[in-house]
Amino acid sequence: MIDPLIASSKLSGAGLEAQSMRLRVVSENVANASSTGRTEGSDPYTRKTITFRSQLDRALGAASVSVKSIGEDSAPYPVQYDPGNPAADENGMVKMPNINVLTEMTDMREANRSYEANLQMIKQVRSMISATIDLLRT
Structure with a gap:
């Protein structure tokens, strides 16, 4: 009975680690x-x-899940007119990061929810192991 619970806990731990890296x-x-x-x-x-x-x-x-790789997005950089920026070219155009903050916030919310689900699973496993030990004592 305890072995499947420990296995579940280990799988949830792998999920926590993966989602933690995603949040980073x-x-x-x-x-x-x-x-x-x-x-x-x-x-x-x-x-x-x-x-x-x-x-x-x-x-x-x-x-189980693990991180395969951390790479870089190949999407093009948007450009913005900012002649005072040290990175501006001769036309005053600056390459901006290829980041959409709305997309990142959506990813963060999803990763946070997955992290919480894995954490809740570990809490449930811990509770079930405690209950099993209590039953064995009586």
Whole structure:
């Protein structure tokens, strides 16, 4: 009875770790949403992306999740007229980060909800293990 509960807890822990990394990546993107280059014509901050992989955990006999990679978004940089910016080209145009803050906030909300669901699962497992131990004592 306890083994499946511990396995569930480990799977939820993998989910917590993956969503925690996703929240970190999204937070970096939001924090750098206005980070332009430092010199004329230089590229601004590039949006980071995260990719997950499903893998079989042979010890648990179940599919688990992990971070496959953290990459960069290949979307083009939008340009904005700002001749006073040090990154402005000869026409006063500045490359801006390829970040849509609304998309990032949506990703953050989804990652937060997934994190909370995995955390709730761990709490339930802990409660069930406690109840099982209490039953065994009597």
